[in-house]
Amino acid sequence: MMKPVALLCVAAALAGCATPRAAADPQDAFFTNLSRLCGKAFAGRLVTTDPADADMAGKPMTMHVRDCSADTIRVPFHVGDDRSRTWVVTRTAAGLRLKHDHRHADGSSDVLTMYGGDTDAPGTATAQAFPVDAESIALFRRENRAVSTTNVWIVEVTPDRFDYALTRKDRHFRVSFDLTRPAPAPPPPWGAR
Numbered sequence: 001m002m003k004p005v006a007l008l009c010v011a012a013a014l015a016g017c018a019t020p021r022a023a024a025d026p027q028d029a030f031f032t033n034l035s036r037l038c039g040k041a042f043a044g045r046l047v048t049t050d051p052a053d054a055d056m057a058g059k060p061m062t063m064h065v066r067d068c069s070a071d072t073i074r075v076p077f078h079v080g081d082d083r084s085r086t087w088v089v090t091r092t093a094a095g096l097r098l099k100h101d102h103r104h105a106d107g108s109s110d111v112l113t114m115y116g117g118d119t120d121a122p123g124t125a126t127a128q129a130f131p132v133d134a135e136s137i138a139l140f141r142r143e144n145r146a147v148s149t150t151n152v153w154i155v156e157v158t159p160d161r162f163d164y165a166l167t168r169k170d171r172h173f174r175v176s177f178d179l180t181r182p183a184p185a186p187p188p189p190w191g192a193r
Contacts, residue, residue, distance in 0.1 A: 027096050029125035031073070033157045034089060038068035041185045042162065044177035053173060062186045063087075063162060063177050074101075076189035077164070077175075083189045084110065087164065089155070095119035098130040098153050107191035115139050117153065127156040147171075 041064040046056050059080040067074040075087040086101040096119045102110035115136035119128055132140075132151040140148040147170070156163040158179075165174040 024125070026122045026124050027119060027128065030123060030128050030157065031089070031091060031096065033125060034065065034073050035068055037065040037157070037162070037179070038073070040065055041183045042177040042179055042181070043183045044175050047174040047176050048172055050171065050173060052171065061175060061177075062183055064186055066188075076186070076192070078186050078189070083187065086189050087155075092118060096128055096130070098155065103189065103191035105190050109191075112139065112143055112145070117151070126158050127154060129154050
């Protein structure tokens with residue numbers, strides 16, 4: 001029979017061989033963080049000052065984490081009375097996907113709709129980057145928007161803030177929403193039931 005000191009030594013040695021517990025997948029954690037906002041709306045503001053966004057400056061902005069399932073989260077983004085934009089975050093076999101569902105007031109799809117990209121890196125529990133995908137590059141080229149073929153979208157969700165950004169060589173757009181102060185839910189986005 002082993003003495004207690006010897007047992008402690010064997011236990012310590014075996015503990016060193018144990019596989020450490022795997023860290024949570026950052027994309028799963030990000031999706032969970034976004035899911036926690038389901039049903040809530042928040043007011044936001046334009047943070048960047050790019051001249052291309054002058055028509056948005058000073059307008060009220062609201063994001064509404066409106067529709068959530070195990071694999072898809074739809075977040076309408078309203079700018080003033082314009083309810084044409086919805087961000088769609090979806091789980092894929094390889095990570096996460098961000099698409100932009102753009103509609104007209106009658107609910108019909110805009111010619112530039114469902115563009116976006118997939119994550120190509122793990123990201124973090126609070127931030128994910130979505131480089132433009134091949135399908136979107138083809139759409140942008142077809143619609144004479146070649147400048148958008150290098151887009152990268154970044155979505156950040158922290159305990160107190162939701163930020164959405166678009167970046168490329170000649171462009172930077174960012175809006176920020178205060179998650180500490182929920183806002184009344186806006187009307188449905190155009191095309192929603």
